Amino acid sequence: MLELKNLSKTYKTGDTALSDVTLSIPKGQILGLIGPSGAGKSTLIRCINRLVEPSSGKVMLGDVDLAQLGKADLRRQRRRIGMIFQEYSLVERLTVMENVLSGRLGYVPFWRSFFRKYPAADVQRAYQLLDRVGLLDHADKRADALSGGQRQRVGIARALAQEPELLLVDEPTASLDPKTSRQIMRLLTEICAERGLPAIVNIHDVPLAQQFMQRIVGLRAGAVVFDGSPAALTQGALTQIYGEEDWNAMRNGDLEQADAEEDAKNRLAELVQ
Amino acid sequence: MSAQSYPTSWKRPAQIVKDPRWRIALQVGIVIYLILAISTIDVNWTRVYEGLERGQRFIMGFLQPDFTSRWRDISQGLVESLTMTLTSTVVGVAISIPIGIGAARNIAPGWIYAICRSIIAVSRALQEIIIAIFLVAMFGFGPFAGFLTLSFATIGFIAKLLADDIEEIDATQVEAIRSTGASWWQVVNYAVQPQVMPRLIGLSLYRLDINFRESAVIGIVGAGGIGATLNTAIDRYEYDSAGAILLIVIAIVMVAEYGSSYLRKFLQ
Amino acid sequence: MTEITDYKQVWTYRTPRARLWTWAGWFALVTLFFWCWQIMTEDTIWAFVSDAPRQAADIGSRMLPPRISYMSELWGPLWDTINIATLGTIGGVIMAVPVAFLAARNTSPSVRFLRPIALFIIVASRSINALIWALLLVAIIGPGLLAGIVAIALRSIGFVGKLLYEAIEETDARQTEAVQATGASAAQVLIYGIVPQIMPAFWGISVFRWDINIRESTILGLVGAGGIGLKLQASLNTLAWNQVSVILLLILVTVVLSEWVSAKVRHAII
Numbered sequence: 001m002l003e004l005k006n007l008s009k010t011y012k013t014g015d016t017a018l019s020d021v022t023l024s025i026p027k028g029q030i031l032g033l034i035g036p037s038g039a040g041k042s043t044l045i046r047c048i049n050r051l052v053e054p055s056s057g058k059v060m061l062g063d064v065d066l067a068q069l070g071k072a073d074l075r076r077q078r079r080r081i082g083m084i085f086q087e088y089s090l091v092e093r094l095t096v097m098e099n100v101l102s103g104r105l106g107y108v109p110f111w112r113s114f115f116r117k118y119p120a121a122d123v124q125r126a127y128q129l130l131d132r133v134g135l136l137d138h139a140d141k142r143a144d145a146l147s148g149g150q151r152q153r154v155g156i157a158r159a160l161a162q163e164p165e166l167l168l169v170d171e172p173t174a175s176l177d178p179k180t181s182r183q184i185m186r187l188l189t190e191i192c193a194e195r196g197l198p199a200i201v202n203i204h205d206v207p208l209a210q211q212f213m214q215r216i217v218g219l220r221a222g223a224v225v226f227d228g229s230p231a232a233l234t235q236g237a238l239t240q241i242y243g244e245e246d247w248n249a250m251r252n253g254d255l256e257q258a259d260a261e262e263d264a265k266n267r268l269a270e271l272v273q
Numbered sequence: 274m275s276a277q278s279y280p281t282s283w284k285r286p287a288q289i290v291k292d293p294r295w296r297i298a299l300q301v302g303i304v305i306y307l308i309l310a311i312s313t314i315d316v317n318w319t320r321v322y323e324g325l326e327r328g329q330r331f332i333m334g335f336l337q338p339d340f341t342s343r344w345r346d347i348s349q350g351l352v353e354s355l356t357m358t359l360t361s362t363v364v365g366v367a368i369s370i371p372i373g374i375g376a377a378r379n380i381a382p383g384w385i386y387a388i389c390r391s392i393i394a395v396s397r398a399l400q401e402i403i404i405a406i407f408l409v410a411m412f413g414f415g416p417f418a419g420f421l422t423l424s425f426a427t428i429g430f431i432a433k434l435l436a437d438d439i440e441e442i443d444a445t446q447v448e449a450i451r452s453t454g455a456s457w458w459q460v461v462n463y464a465v466q467p468q469v470m471p472r473l474i475g476l477s478l479y480r481l482d483i484n485f486r487e488s489a490v491i492g493i494v495g496a497g498g499i500g501a502t503l504n505t506a507i508d509r510y511e512y513d514s515a516g517a518i519l520l521i522v523i524a525i526v527m528v529a530e531y532g533s534s535y536l537r538k539f540l541q
Numbered sequence: 542m543t544e545i546t547d548y549k550q551v552w553t554y555r556t557p558r559a560r561l562w563t564w565a566g567w568f569a570l571v572t573l574f575f576w577c578w579q580i581m582t583e584d585t586i587w588a589f590v591s592d593a594p595r596q597a598a599d600i601g602s603r604m605l606p607p608r609i610s611y612m613s614e615l616w617g618p619l620w621d622t623i624n625i626a627t628l629g630t631i632g633g634v635i636m637a638v639p640v641a642f643l644a645a646r647n648t649s650p651s652v653r654f655l656r657p658i659a660l661f662i663i664v665a666s667r668s669i670n671a672l673i674w675a676l677l678l679v680a681i682i683g684p685g686l687l688a689g690i691v692a693i694a695l696r697s698i699g700f701v702g703k704l705l706y707e708a709i710e711e712t713d714a715r716q717t718e719a720v721q722a723t724g725a726s727a728a729q730v731l732i733y734g735i736v737p738q739i740m741p742a743f744w745g746i747s748v749f750r751w752d753i754n755i756r757e758s759t760i761l762g763l764v765g766a767g768g769i770g771l772k773l774q775a776s777l778n779t780l781a782w783n784q785v786s787v788i789l790l791l792i793l794v795t796v797v798l799s800e801w802v803s804a805k806v807r808h809a810i811i
Contacts, residue, residue, distance in 0.1 A: 049722055078724035089719035093737040097283055102733050106724025113729050120281035127279035140286045155719075162723055289810070310624040313686065320683040328681040356577035363574045398793055402672065402760045406777065411596040413589035416581050490670040493764065500673075507676050515677070519669060526668035 001027045001198050002048070002166055007057035007067075009043050009222075017043040018222040021057070025166075028196040030189060032203050032213030032230075036242050040222040041202040045168045048200070049081045050074060061166065079106035082159030083168045084188075086175060090143040090151050090158075097139045099154050100126040103161025122161075129157040133187065149180035156187065167192065167199035173208065181205070185212045206238065327510070334512030335519065343506065343514040350502035351521065353416045354488040357498055361420045362481045365427025370473075372428060373435030374461065379447075380439065389432070396429025405491040416497030423484045423491075430483070434476055435469065442468045478533035485529060489522050603782035611784045615772060615791055621686055622768035622795070625761065626754040629693025633754075634747050637698045641705035647717075648709055648735060659702070666699030671757045675766040689766035693754050700753070701746055708742035709735060744810045752803035759792045 002025045009018040017040040025031055033041045046052035048059055050066060059066040066077055082103070090099050104122045105113055112118060118126075130136050133153035143151060152172060159167060172188065173181035189212050192199050203209045209216055210230040218226030218233075218241035226237050290296045340347070375381045375389035401422055408418040442465060450464040492500020499518060506515040642648045644659035674692035682688055717734035725733065762770020769788060776784040 051718055051722060075724045075726060078722060081722070083719070083722040085715065085719050089715045091716045091720065091733060091737050092713075093740065094733070095285065098285065098733075101283075102720055102725070103723050105720065105726075105729045105733065110726065110728050113725075114732055116283075116285050118283070123283045124279045124281050126283070131279070139283070142288075158719075158723070168722075306627075310628055313621060313624055314628075314690070315685060316687050317683055317685070321687075324680075324682040331677065331681060352580060356581040359577045360574060360581055363570070398796060399789075400756060400760050400792075402763065403773075403789065403792075407600070410600060411593040413586055415585055417585045417590065420581060486668055486670060490672050493672060493676065503673065504676065507680055510680070519673075523665050523668045527664055530664070 001025055001062070002200075003058070003060040004044075004048070005058040005060065007044070007047060007059065008055050009040070009047055009052065010055050016222055018047065018054075021219075021222070021224055023217065023224065023227075025198045025200065027198055028192070030192050030199045030201065030212070030214050032201050032209040032216045033219060034203060034206060034209055034216060034241065035219035037204070039219040041219055042170060043222075044219065045083075045170050045200060045202050048166075048168060049078050049083060075106060079162050080165045081168060082162045082164030082166070083170070084152075084155045084159045084172055085170050086172070090154055092142070092144040094143060095139070096130070096135065096141050096143055096146070096154050097126060099143055100130060100157045100161050103158040106162065126157070126161055129160050130154075132160075132191075133157050148176050149184060152176065152180075152184050153187065156184075156191065160191065164197065167197050169199055169201040169203075171202055171204065173203070173205060181208060182211075188212075206233075327512075330510075331512040331516070334514075334516035336516075337513060338517035338520050339511075339513035340517045343502070343511065343517075346502045346505070347499070347514070347518060347521070350492070350499035350518075353419075354485065354492075354498035354500075357416045357419045357423060357488050358481060358485045361423035362427060362477060362484050364420075365424040365480070365484075366431055366473075366477045368424070369428050369431035369435060373432040374439065374465075376432060376436035377439035379442075379444070380457075380461065380465065389436070393429050393433045393436070396425055397433065401426050401487050401491055402494060405494050405496040409495045414495045414497070419488060419491050419496035419498055422496055423487060426487065427480055427484065430480055431473075431476055435473060438469045438472050439465055475533075475537050478536060482526065482529045482533060486522070486526060600782055603780075604786040606783065607786040607790065608781075608783040609787065611787045612791070615769060615788065618762070618767075618769040618772050619791065619795065622758050622762075622770075623755065625686060625689040625693055625758040625766075625768050626751060626799075629690045629758065630697055630747065630751040630754050632690065632694035633697025633750070634701055636694065637701035637705060640698060640702040641709060642731075644702060644706040645709035647712070647714070648731065659706075663699045663702045663706075666695055666697075667703065668699075669696070671696040671754075672760065672764060675761045676764045679765045684765035684767070686767040689758060689761045689768060692761060692766060693758055696757070697750050697754065701750055704746045705739065705743060708739045708746075712738040741810055745807050748803045748806045748810075752799050755799040756796050759795070 002023075004021055004023045007018055007021045008016070010016045021044060023031075033044065035041050043052055047054040048061075048066065050059075050069075054067050057067065061077065061080060064077060066074070069077060091102070094102075098116065101116070101118050101122065102113075104118060104126075108118060108122070127136065127139070130139055133156055135150060135153055135157070138146065138150065143154065146154065155172075167188075169188065172184055176184060185208060188199070188201070191197070201209075201213065203213075210233060213230055216226065216228065216230055216233055217224055218237065220241050220243070225240055226233070228237075287293075287296060290299060372389045372392055375385045376393055378386055381389070404425055405418065405422040408421050412418045412421065446468065447460060447464040450460050455463065488498040489500045489503065492498040492502070493504045495501070499522065503515060503518045506512075506518060640659050640662055643650070643655045644663060646652060646656070649656045649659070671692050674695045675688055678688035678692050682691075712735055716738065717730060720730050720734035758768055758770075760770045760773070762768045762772065763774050765771070769792065773785065773788050776782075776788060
């Protein structure tokens with residue numbers, strides 16, 4: 001379905017963000033992209049719909065090479081790719097409905113989007129999607145009145161409104177609490193399964209990735225250093241992705257947090273008694 | 274649930290005026306006002322048509338400015354404007370500092386606060402031009418009246434912003450200094466001054482820029498400076514000289530803007 | 542405790558070099574000030590200056606009591622003044638919006654070529670006071686309201702354009718990026734990604750400028766561009782100081798009222 005061939009990106013500053021990445025994602029697969037910050041996860045995702053211009057290589061979506069397209073063709077192809085960002089990427093001062101309908105922008109002429117006169121089918125579909133993500137009652141609220149998890153759901157509905165063939169998901173849980181993170185990940189995987197959508201999920205939380213992803217790709221310094229099932233993601237593999245120190249620091253951080261939580265729980269229990 | 278049960282149309286809910294009756298009343302009111310307002314414009318089209326030729330000459334004058342034939346007048350006006358700008362900013366800022374401190378509620382006693390705030394209010398409410406008319410009537414024509422006008426206007430501007438700034442300073446720092454047993458002067462020197470000094474320098478430079486621009490205007494009512502030269506040039510229909518003067522003003526404002534932003538970075 | 546003698550006993554706020562520079566800076570400023578003062582007051586006739594208090598007292602006594610009955614002649618010109626300010630603001634804002642989009646780094650179609658032009662328009666409009674614009678326009682299209690309206694509009698472009706383009710540059714790029722990713726066209730990205738974000742700033746700036754314009758339009762009549770300033774000019778010419786005081790009072794009330802309205806509206810929007 002999606003094939004990346006020798007994709008590279010070097011920024012104007014001379015930093016190499018991606019070097020020679022080759023990947024292929026079949027229909028219906030959910031792929032988790034992990035790696036330390038600065039490994040090029042975000043760049044990789046943005047090179048696919050060319051929010052970042054790749055320096056060289058091919059991005060094949062079906063039979064179309066996205067990397068070669070001109071402006072107008074690129075816009076037409078972007079409709080096929082739904083993108084979900086961190087929670088802040090809704091247009092805050094527009095209503096929830098406008099945000100979902102903005103997923104149709106690539107399909108409607110300018111005057112329709114300007115006067116908010118979308119075709120009946122689009123509106124109906126938008127309501128249906130809002131119902132699917134559990135926000136039907138919030139359609140007329142402004143996006144900045146929603147909680148983090150609700151915004152992320154609107155983001156999902158917006159991406160689905162495009163009727164995409166591929167989902168790109170950039171750190172969907174970066175600023176959510178653990179419980180909401182799991183809910184969002186569950187919703188995402190369910191939706192992908194319902195529609196047979198392939199998805200690339202850029203995620204920094206390794207346990208979350210292991211729990212929800214079908215396949216995991218590890219990036220380090222812009223190159224693929226791991227590609228396999230979540231079960232194959234051993235300590236050794238993680239050390240290879242994150243480097244000795246970072247990985248230990250991260251694990252210690254997790255352990256510390258677990259300790260702190262345990263401690264707090266005990267103290268609360270004592271208080272109750 | 275079948276797709277048919279979802280609504281097929283959606284209208285953006287009103288964001289500011291929620292009641293539809295008020296919204297319509299407001300829209301009708303605006304339309305009526307616009308019609309009334311536009312109908313008061315009485316345009317003499319033949320006069321405008323005749324004026325087009327002059328407008329064209331003005332644009333030509335702007336594109337081909339004549340700096341030389343009136344250079345003596347222009348340079349004298351410029352010197353007056355520039356000296357007036359600098360002296361009035363210095364004097365204005367110097368007077369603004371005590372008034373600004375007096376107009377800050379958190380460090381000044383009540384009666385001083387009231388006096389200083391009313392000085393600021395008077396200075397801000399009156400247009401520079403109107404002040405200039407009075408001062409010219411009192412002090413005679415020339416840059417001295419202009420200098421007084423700009424100094425007076427500077428007080429309203431700087432003292433107000435300075436006072437607002439002092440009122441917003443971090444109270445904990447003031448308390449910390451006060452708790453060491455410092456006197457009122459020491460509190461101002463140690464706790465207030467460091468917090469507002471960078472802003473004050475920035476504001477003074479900004480005011481320098483404004484004073485120059487204003488100095489180009491108050492000459493029209495006789496308070497000296499480049500404005501008087503400009504007024505004469507336009508009265509004589511010497512648009513190429515007028516264009517030259519305007520270009521000089523724009524250039525100096527641009528230089529002042531870049532210079533002051535550079536100077537502010539340098540001083541911080 | 543005896544080691545304390547090892548510490549320096551003299552403490553200075555700044556290094557000697559920095560102090561030297563600070564003093565040099567102050568010295569230069571003072572010198573410059575006196576030099577400028579000298580040049581500026583070369584032609585000042587000090588007899589007039591020393592005579593000023595007497596003049597002031599004279600004018601003051603002529604201004605009082607204000608000729609309240611003159612007020613009935615002022616309503617028409619006041620209405621004109623408000624119209625000049627309002628229509629001028631509308632015109633200025635309409636012209637400023639495209640300039641702002643051309644001047645903002647993130648929306649300008651050409652940063653190399655169009656952006657400098659837009660910035661020049663903004664600086665030119667900002668450096669030339671409305672009264673000067675009015676002076677020019679009265680000479681070109683003749684005295685009257687139209688000259689005043691156009692003068693106010695031309696002057697407003699720079700102010701509104703500058704604040705608006707700064708607001709555009711401060712918009713959240715993540716929101717715009719998300720709209721772009723849906724396959725929206727450039728115009729659609731503008732109305733869905735940028736416009737909603739700058740709407741509060743836009744209304745705030747416009748109302749703020751309207752308030753300033755009321756103030757500026759009161760004096761445009763001095764050069765013949767209509768409004769209450771015409772009456773001021775006429776009264777000054779005939780030395781009718783008791784009418785001048787009525788006009789000033791009316792201007793003061795109008796300015797205070799417009800400031801209040803503008804503060805209220807801005808508060809309601811934001």
